[in-house]
Amino acid sequence: MNRILRYALFALLWAAVAAYVLYAGASARRARAARSVARLEIAIVDSTSQGQLVTSRQVRGWIARSGIRTVGAPVDGVDLAGIEQLIACNGFVAKVAAYVSYDGALHVVIRQRKPLLRLLTNGRNAYVTDRGYVFAAPRASSLYVPVVTGPYRPPFPADYAGDAREAIDAELRKLDERIAGLEREKYPFYKRELKNDRNIADLRRMRIKQQWWRLETDSMFQLRVDRLKAHKEQLRRGYRYEARLIAEGIDRISERQEAERRAQKKLEKSYEDFMKLLTFVEYVEEDDFWRSEVVQIVARTTSSGALEVDLVPRSGRFLIRFGRLERLDEKFGKLQRFYRSGLPAVGWETYGVIDVRYGNQVVCRKK
Incomplete structure (x- = not known):
């Protein structure tokens, strides 16, 4: 077989393959256009024992109220970008993807942010991630994360949502x-x-x-x-x-x-104090004992502008004056020794305030 004939046969073969691919694609598009959405499936990933910030029922309600057609609508007529934009505008949503599978199911996959703590300070009600991303607490949300209360003033407005560093830079x-x-x-x-x-x-x-x-x-x-x-x-x-x-x-x-x-x-x-607060909460959460013992963190901004915290423990009816977020190992170490040796001897109900702000000592005040 000469070279020209061989090239001609190869060209015909590839032309046939290309024609088949175009035909199959056109057939698939026609079949897809003829189909309608059979069902709506919501998947919320990254859900842990802490709970969920949003439920599938809430997401279905958002989509229904938006007027975007889903079940029964032509597959090609579903506004996937509109659904993604609708859900992504909520600060607690890290990523969202909407797509229609071959069987006609409309899938909405939501990846939610993982909060580190909840801020209930100075008119704020927001969650904060370990990287300093702030978003408003969704209505009826109840995650099991540390709660920070008190007159503390974070370095961003009360209604701010987004990365705290971006707010500072702006x-x-x-x-x-x-x-x-x-x-x-x-x-x-x-x-x-x-x-x-x-x-x-x-x-x-x-x-x-x-x-x-x-x-x-x-x-x-x-x-x-x-x-x-x-x-x-x-x-x-x-x-x-x-x-x-x-x-x-x-x-x-x-x-x-x-x-x-x-x-x-x-x-x-x-901002530096705010990030120290996040590090402090991570420190507490990483320790099994203190994670279960610390019920609430009361934060305040002093007259000099420094951040200080008090701890509300699960055991006893006293307040722990922790002070500035420094020397964490030292302060928690002497507090734990006092838990083991001091409080059992004098009684858990004796003191109203336990102060660990001073070096090499625990100062207590009776009720």
Whole structure:
């Protein structure tokens, strides 16, 4: 068989394969278009013993109220993107995928976020993940996660939903813009300063000479010198006053800039404390004893802006003053030793407050 014939046969074979594929695809599309959605199946993955943030029944209700056609609708007519967008707008949904299988079932697969704690502080009711993602607590949700209460002020608005770091960065950008805007307010003062400096330089160059060609006497020349000195002194006082006004104006703007920079530092410190709180909760959750013993975390922001916490234990009717979220091993270690050796000896109902904020000691206060 010559080469040309062999190539021709290969070309015909591939043409036949391509034609079959196109025919099969067209047949499948026609068959799909003729089918309608037979059923709606909701799958919520990542559900644990903590519970669920959303149920299949709730999702069905969302879809029904949205008006998007599902069961009975043509397979090709289902708004899959609309369903995904409808569900994804809820902050507790990490990922969602909607698709129709070959048997006509509409599948909606939801991957929910895994909260680390629940914030019930300062008007907030939100869950927070271990990476600092914040979302509003869904209605009727009841996950078994640590609860943080108290007057603590997190570094984001009460209604914020999203990554806490993004909220901080957005606020920092606003502060940077304000600082830059204040810097631009200095430009007129800089122009006045340059003009004033030129005037002072011109003042220093002001000289007069005795006019011998006009037969000017020494007394007449001295009179002109005295007048010039008086004029220069008057100008000098005006220029000094102008320089003081310029410096005061620039200083006032600089003070406002420093206030914005202090706000930036305070915001970063607040975010740092917020992440320390997440680390603290993880620390408690990783310890079997403290996970079951700590019922509630009461957080507060001190007058200096620092974050301190108190712990409400399951055992006894006392409050544990834990203080700042530092030296965790040391504080929990001495608290556990006091649990084992101190409290059984004096009685679990003796003290109202147990304070572990101070080094190498546990300070107790009776009820």
